[in-house]
Amino acid sequence: MIIGKKATIMVTLLMMFALVAVPVSADTVTTNVTVQSGGGDPPWIMAVWQQDTTPSLEDGDPDHQIPGPQFMPPVTYRGFKRVYNYAVVFDEQGPDTISEVSFQTYNPRGNAQQLGDEEVDINWHVWDGRYRYQNIADNYYAHDDENDKAAARAAVKAAYEAGLVTFNGATWEEVDYKLSQDEAKLFWGGVSHFYNTPGGWLTVKTTAFDINDNPSDTVESKFYLVPVAGVELDFTTIDYGKIALSQWKPISGDANFGTADRPTVRNIGNTYVSIVIEQDDMGIGQSLINGIPRWDVEYGARLGDNSNNWVEYKPYEEATLPNPLPLCNTGKLDFKIHILKAWSGSTYGGTMIITADQWWGN
Ligand SMILES: [Ca+2]
Ligand SMILES: [Ca+2]
Ligand SMILES: [Ca+2]
Numbered sequence: 001m002i003i004g005k006k007a008t009i010m011v012t013l014l015m016m017f018a019l020v021a022v023p024v025s026a027d028t029v030t031t032n033v034t035v036q037s038g039g040g041d042p043p044w045i046m047a048v049w050q051q052d053t054t055p056s057l058e059d060g061d062p063d064h065q066i067p068g069p070q071f072m073p074p075v076t077y078r079g080f081k082r083v084y085n086y087a088v089v090f091d092e093q094g095p096d097t098i099s100e101v102s103f104q105t106y107n108p109r110g111n112a113q114q115l116g117d118e119e120v121d122i123n124w125h126v127w128d129g130r131y132r133y134q135n136i137a138d139n140y141y142a143h144d145d146e147n148d149k150a151a152a153r154a155a156v157k158a159a160y161e162a163g164l165v166t167f168n169g170a171t172w173e174e175v176d177y178k179l180s181q182d183e184a185k186l187f188w189g190g191v192s193h194f195y196n197t198p199g200g201w202l203t204v205k206t207t208a209f210d211i212n213d214n215p216s217d218t219v220e221s222k223f224y225l226v227p228v229a230g231v232e233l234d235f236t237t238i239d240y241g242k243i244a245l246s247q248w249k250p251i252s253g254d255a256n257f258g259t260a261d262r263p264t265v266r267n268i269g270n271t272y273v274s275i276v277i278e279q280d281d282m283g284i285g286q287s288l289i290n291g292i293p294r295w296d297v298e299y300g301a302r303l304g305d306n307s308n309n310w311v312e313y314k315p316y317e318e319a320t321l322p323n324p325l326p327l328c329n330t331g332k333l334d335f336k337i338h339i340l341k342a343w344s345g346s347t348y349g350g351t352m353i354i355t356a357d358q359w360w361g362n
Contacts, residue, residue: 039212041092045101046170046184048087048206049159050223057162060226069164069223073195073270075230080192083223085135088156088175089208089216090184100209101137101187106130108200108225126198126327137187144182152186153179166221196328199227199270230269231325231356233333235260238352240337245344248300250336257330265303265354266330273325273356275333277301281315282350284342300336310336324359 050069056062060070074081085103089095109129141148141155153176159165160172167175178184187208201222208216234257243249253263267273277299284297300312303321313319325331342348 039214040097040210042214043089043091043098043208043210043216045168045206045208045216045219046088046090046175046178047156047165047167047172048085048103048204048219048221049164049166050083050085050204050221051159051162051164052081052083057159057164060224064162066224067163068166068221070226071223072226073193073197073199073228075228075269076195077232077266077268079195079268081195081197081225082190082192084188084190085137085204085206086155086159086186086188087137087206087208087219088152088179088184088186090178091208091210093210095143095183095185097210097212098185098187098208099211099213101189102207102209103135103137103189103191104205104207105132105135105191106203106205107132108198108202110200127200129203132197132202133191135189135191137189139189140185140187143179143185149179149182155186166219168217168219193225195268195270197225197270198327199225225270227271227358228269229271229273229356229358230267231265231273231275231354232257232268233354234258234264234266235262238263238335240335243337243339245339245342248336248338250300250334252305252334253332255330255332263333263335264330265325265333267325267327267356269356270327272327272359274359275301275303275321275325276318276355276357277311277313277321277352278318278355279313279315279352280350282348284315284339284348287341294340296339296341298338298340300338302334303331305332305334310334312338320357325356 051057052059052071058069059072071081071083087101089098089101091098107130108127110127141152156175201224204221205218207218238251240249240251255264257264257266279299281295281297286293286295295314298312298314300310301319301321302309303323303325309323311319311321
């Protein structure tokens, strides 16, 4: 036991001596470098994510309750939602040899009604997962500039803490370390997603290239555009005009948004919508027919001009039009009225409520 302790102490002293001795002894260190033939190694994407420009980095989930990024659509006619793609890239031949980072966005799959419901049997139109567009990173933080490095590390940390980042064979600590050591570089580029970009989980496939055109492995990440039903009307009043008792009187709209006397609806959200209509009785009231109350007025509405799509409804009854209004479509709304009993020469007025619901197929 005693011998062992002494031995330990001796070794420690020798090591201390050696450490002190190195600076003055001009030791020789061997160095190795391999010049790669055929262009070297492909870049390595260590981490990717998407974020928006709001303080929470994801306005569809500002308290970060759901993993991954969630964003709100603009719900504005011809509006945009700005989303930024980020990637931390490493290359064995050095960060200056990374020449391009490409982000390719793909449509959602299935009907995407719910956050977890990204794969369902119904696939149609824009929910078929097809390729949408490419964004090439046009910004990066310099790997050898202290301010840029601090900004890059802060950006990765904030996104990581918000639960946005998809890591690819690296932890956040490893990514942060490589950035701190001038070995990796943070790239980004912005995409303005048009208002009719379909709601649901969109896939982003990120690939980096080096100056020898070596492509990295492609890293897949996802972000969620929250499905929101939204429509806009070009009318605030419907004048049924002069009517004859017991005769249906139609008022036809047009597909021209901006002509208020001809009702038009357009979809400004990122889902198909069904139109729901409810109207009061305009003060026309009820009659007792064989002791049973009956409304003295009824209504009808349709989207488009197919006669099969008319829906007739009583006052205060919610009527859902059978045909949906697809994404980014403008439609004609027709209305009709049928008065069974009212005072001749009187004018009646009321209110109609028009609502858009998400439509995901029948
Ligand atoms: Ca390389
Ligand atoms: Ca989230
Ligand atoms: Ca119109």
